[in-house]
Amino acid sequence: MNVDTLIVGAGFSGAVIARLLAENTKQKIMVIDSRDHIGGNCYDYVNQYGIRISKYGAHLFHTTRQDVWNFISAFGSWEPWEHKVLAKIYPRDGSDDFAYAPVPICIQTIQKLYDSSVQNEEDMRRWLAEETRSIKFQTPYKNSMESAVARFGHRIYNDFFHSYTLKQWEKSPEELDASVLERIPLRYNKDDRYFTDPIQMLPSCGYTGVFKDLLNHPQIEVRLNTDYFQERHCFNGVNFTVFTGPIDGYFASRGLDRLEYRSLRFEEDTFEMGDKDTVMQPASVVNEPSMRVPYTRTVEFKQFLNQRSTHTTLVREYSASNGDPYYPVPNERNTKLYATYQQLAERETEAERRTVLFLGRLANYKYLNMDQAIGNALDHWQKWTKDDMIKTHVVN
Ligand code: FAD
Ligand code: NA
Numbered sequence: 452m453n454v455d456t457l458i459v460g461a462g463f464s465g466a467v468i469a470r471l472l473a474e475n476t477k478q479k480i481m482v483i484d485s486r487d488h489i490g491g492n493c494y495d496y497v498n499q500y501g502i503r504i505s506k507y508g509a510h511l512f513h514t515t516r517q518d519v520w521n522f523i524s525a526f527g528s529w530e531p532w533e534h535k536v537l538a539k540i541y542p543r544d545g546s547d548d549f550a551y552a553p554v555p556i557c558i559q560t561i562q563k564l565y566d567s568s569v570q571n572e573e574d575m576r577r578w579l580a581e582e583t584r585s586i587k588f589q590t591p592y593k594n595s596m597e598s599a600v601a602r603f604g605h606r607i608y609n610d611f612f613h614s615y616t617l618k619q620w621e622k623s624p625e626e627l628d629a630s631v632l633e634r635i636p637l638r639y640n641k642d643d644r645y646f647t648d649p650i651q652m653l654p655s656c657g658y659t660g661v662f663k664d665l666l667n668h669p670q671i672e673v674r675l676n677t678d679y680f681q682e683r684h685c686f687n688g689v690n691f692t693v694f695t696g697p698i699d700g701y702f703a704s705r706g707l708d709r710l711e712y713r714s715l716r717f718e719e720d721t722f723e724m725g726d727k728d729t730v731m732q733p734a735s736v737v738n739e740p741s742m743r744v745p746y747t748r749t750v751e752f753k754q755f756l757n758q759r760s761t762h763t764t765l766v767r768e769y770s771a772s773n774g775d776p777y778y779p780v781p782n783e784r785n786t787k788l789y790a791t792y793q794q795l796a797e798r799e800t801e802a803e804r805r806t807v808l809f810l811g812r813l814a815n816y817k818y819l820n821m822d823q824a825i826g827n828a829l830d831h832w833q834k835w836t837k838d839d840m841i842k843t844h845v846v847n
Contacts, residue, residue: 453479454479454480454481454672454686454689455476455478455479455480455689455690455691456469456472456478456479456480456481456689456691456692456693457480457481457483457686457689457691457692457693458480458481458482458483458692458693458695459483459484459679459692459693459694459695459696460482460483460484460491460694460695460696460811460813461482461483461484461486461488461489461490461491461662461666461673461675462490462491462492462493462695462811462812462824463491463493463811463821463824463825463828464491464695464810464811464812464814464824464827464828465482465484465491465693465695465810465811466482466489466490466491466662466665466666467522467523467665467824467825467828467829467832468693468810468828468831468832469482469665469666469668469671470665470666470668470671471828471829471832472670473668473669473670473671474668475836477670478670479670479672480670480671480672481671481672481673481674481686481689482666482671482672482673482674483673483674483675483677483678483679483682484673484674484675484676484677485676485677485678485679485696486675486676487675487676488506488659488675489659489662489663489666489673489675490658490659490662491695492507492508492510492775492777493505493507493510493658493662493821494506494507494658494659494662495510495657495658495659496657496659497657498721498764500721500760500761500762500763500764501758501759501760502752502753502758502760502762502763502764503657503752503755503758504719504752504764504766505658505752507715507775507777508715508717508750508768508777509735509736509750509752509755510658510821511532511534511645511646511651511653512529512650512651512652512653512654512821512822513534513646513648513650513651513652513820513822514648514650514820514822514826515648515649515650516822516826517650518826518829519822519825519826519829520650520652520822522825522829523661523825524652525664526661526662526664526665527654527655527656527657527658527660527661527662527663527664528654528655528656528660529652529653529654529655530652530653530654530655530756531651531652532651532652532653532755532756533644533646533651534644534645534646534651534735534736535553535643535644535645535734535735536553536554536645536734536735536736536737536738537551537552537553537554537732537733537734537736537737537738538551538552538553538554538611538737538738538739538740539551539737539738539739539740539741540552540564540610540611540740540741541741541743543609543610550563550564551563551733551734551737552564553643554611554645554738555635555636555637555638555645556603556607556611556636556637556638557638557639557640557641557642557643558570558571558574558575558638558639558640558641559641559643560643561575561578564610565578565606566578572639572640575639575640576639579602579603579604582603582604582605582606582607583600583601583602583603583604586600586601586604586605588600588601591629592629592633593629594624594625594626594627594628594629595616595624595625595627595628595629595630595631595632595633596608596613596623596624596625596632597629598629598630598632598633599612599624599632599633599635602637603637610740611740612624612632612635612740614740614741614742615738615739615740615747616631616632617742618739618742618745618746618747618770619713619747619770620713620770620780621770621772628781628782630781631781645736653755653756655756679694679696680700680703689805690805690806691805691806691808692805692806692807692808693808693810694807694808694809694810694814695809695810695811695813695814696813696814697710697776697813697814698710698789698792698793698796698809698813698814698815698816699788699792701796701809701814702792702795702796705795707788707791707792708788710779710785710788710789710792710816711779711780711782711784711785712776712777712778712779712780713770713771713772713777713778713780714770714771714772714773714774714775714776714777714778715768715769715770715771715774715775715777716768716769716771716774717766717767717768717769718746718766718767718769719764719765719766719767720764720765720766720767721762721763721764721765722762722763722765723761723762724760724761724762724763725761726761727759727760727761728757728759729763730751730753730754730763731751731763731765732749732751732754732765734751734754735750735751735752735754735755736748736749736750736751737749737751745769746767746768746769747768747769747770748767748768749765749766749767749768750765750766750767750768751763751764751765752764752766776813778818779816779817779818785816789816792816796809796814806840808831810827810828810831811824811827811828812824815827
């Protein structure tokens, strides 16, 4: 096959590397993906009601990295969009009188649910101090229940985090490392945006539009419905491979245990609204921390970039232990196991006597936001250029 570089996976990790190789070398690049579409987990499409849906869950682009934005903004077209999320909170007395409150927890959350007199940072600090006054857990906290209760108090913990964590991880916070809930943001101000990064954007023609542009280059060929492990023999002569799929899948024949992932199941419902601007929810994303419903959030895609349609499509997300690999499960077993896979990966180039590199969220067993996946690919490219890796290992 007349290909210099094979890239396995048409998500951001694979597509960005393909583009950089195409623009900076004379190589012929083939990008393959086992799915029937480009874009990896960021893939989106317009449904029969004219609403753009993200097949694998809502994706909001946000970054602090100007170099990432400079690179990616050249592909597709982008519009500023600041994401906001509301949580649906049911009262503790068992009645149905729920309220919507902003997440992350900020001044408006407290005002809405607990104390309308909290107005500024000083009030907020005083209110939280009062709320956590009787809590006597010792640092370092033993688990995520302790680390969350110590910061937020019992009421916020029970309303927002306890059941939500159970639904998300099928484990109670008492069973999770303190670090899992330690990272949850807490704001002492009135910033009720979901992200605070200076750059927050959505692509006007979808992420799929961005990927079409990224891969649209005369030196890049894309083959869909092509699984690397089934078609491997076709690529024997290729001396540079970038693999962005699951690392434990790549080394499956070695008989090691598999890495653990959380997955998601999506349930979709469309409603006729009549008026093109009418929506069903008070926010594009409504989190469901309560045990009264089994799903973790409901996304109303029509609200992103204020799309117009006589209908609206709601997608409910259920956490699942089986399915496509989405979220790595951070525990000791998986960390150790990944280290073993990583050693195999480091030796693979020598073992195969051709360059094989592992890149991206699945190959590195690490949750990466889109900007981190793009940034990671840009950083690798710079390192390869500096080390003359491309010249040494790859026909120019
Ligand atoms: P992927 O997109 O997973 O691409 C890997 C590709 O490799 C896949 O298309 C797969 O089919 C292919 N592949 C695997 N094995 C093989 C094989 N054997 N042969 C051929 N092809 C193969 N990030 C944000 O910044 N903002 C968000 O709001 C956000 N929301 C998210 C919501 C969810 C539910 C999830 C799971 C992730 C979210 N992310 C978000 C993260 C984002 O999805 C990732 O950053 C991005 O997908 C990483 O790209 P990647 O190329 O590394 O992996
Ligand atoms: Na996704």
